[in-house]
Amino acid sequence: MSSSPLVHSLGSATRAYEQPTGGWFLNNAGWVTGRERTLVVDTLATEARSARLLDAVRKDTGHDGDQLVAAITHWHGDHAHGAIQIARAGGRLLATGHSAAMIGAGPHLFEMVFAFDGWGDVTPPKIDELVSEPTTVDLGGISADVLPVPWVAHTEGDLVVHVPSDGVLFTGDLVFVGVVPLVMAGTAEGWIKALDWLATLEHRHLVPGHGPMQGAGSTAVADLRAYLSWLLEVTAVDAPDFDALDAQARQRWASWSEGERHAVNLMKTHADQHGTTADVATLAMAMLKPFGGPIPLDI
Numbered sequence: 001m002s003s004s005p006l007v008h009s010l011g012s013a014t015r016a017y018e019q020p021t022g023g024w025f026l027n028n029a030g031w032v033t034g035r036e037r038t039l040v041v042d043t044l045a046t047e048a049r050s051a052r053l054l055d056a057v058r059k060d061t062g063h064d065g066d067q068l069v070a071a072i073t074h075w076h077g078d079h080a081h082g083a084i085q086i087a088r089a090g091g092r093l094l095a096t097g098h099s100a101a102m103i104g105a106g107p108h109l110f111e112m113v114f115a116f117d118g119w120g121d122v123t124p125p126k127i128d129e130l131v132s133e134p135t136t137v138d139l140g141g142i143s144a145d146v147l148p149v150p151w152v153a154h155t156e157g158d159l160v161v162h163v164p165s166d167g168v169l170f171t172g173d174l175v176f177v178g179v180v181p182l183v184m185a186g187t188a189e190g191w192i193k194a195l196d197w198l199a200t201l202e203h204r205h206l207v208p209g210h211g212p213m214q215g216a217g218s219t220a221v222a223d224l225r226a227y228l229s230w231l232l233e234v235t236a237v238d239a240p241d242f243d244a245l246d247a248q249a250r251q252r253w254a255s256w257s258e259g260e261r262h263a264v265n266l267m268k269t270h271a272d273q274h275g276t277t278a279d280v281a282t283l284a285m286a287m288l289k290p291f292g293g294p295i296p297l298d299i
């Protein structure tokens with residue numbers, strides 16, 4: 001396991017759990033605590049990492065069992081794989097309908113894409129409550145808003161968690177910082193709309209799905225928006241030179257890790273704009289080219 005996660009106190013009730021930036025499946029999570037309950041926002045990719053997250057939650061809040069509620073921002077395994085542990089502890093799980101269906105069809109380990117066997121027990125849990133409209137979760141003296149994203153953005157069923165009293169916004173994978181975002185399961189067009197919508201949710205602290213916490217003056221959302229706009233712009237033509245664009249992206253966003261995602265983002269965005277189907281297997285294989293085989297994971 002690489003370097004340790006950081007726990008940030010964001011206001012009186014909210015904590016962010018930040019994993020190191022860069023590397024597939026290294027996402028952030030967090031929790032919001034009231035007198036009676038704790039809302040956990042996302043889990044982590046492996047059984048061991050998620051257990052460590054939940055230990056931190058229990059230690060910080062004193063809550064366990066049916067005092068735990070979890071909102072899973074989307075179905076990707078880094079965010080969802082540990083949800084079974086909350087279910088087994090007696091907690092309740094919230095997700096959108098699309099995420100719940102995808103989670104139920106998992107676990108999604110993408111064995112053709114990633115060389116890794118350290119997941120542990122990541123049995124998919126049943127989602128207890130499908131979130132189809134903005135939902136306020138009362139935690140006892142404090143509440144958090146679970147907000148489904150109205151567009152196909154990072155995936156078809158993203159949600160974000162807003163804690164107005166602490167000025168915190170958990171964006172899930174709507175925001176990546178220092179890491180190339182992954183458009184494979186969503187659309188650049190809807191994602192841009194979602195980013196503009198995020199700006200209307202008042203916050204002082206932004207917890208991205210991947211990368212460091214952001215505060216006032218952060219350019220993370222603008223930077224991401226610029227990247228997604230670029231994808232749309234350069235793939236508007238019928239037959240783009242994908243290799244040249246991939247090289248251009250790697251140069252322009254050289255400081256972002258996981259550069260292999262540019263290839264797939266370009267192909268997916270081109271398909272979306274031209275009404276063609278982007279086959280997931282073809283997209284995934286495009287990412288493997290630089291590795292000459294499955295991507296090794298260090299989680």
Ligand SMILES: [Zn+2]
Nearest residue numbers: 074076154173
């Ligand atoms: Zn994701």
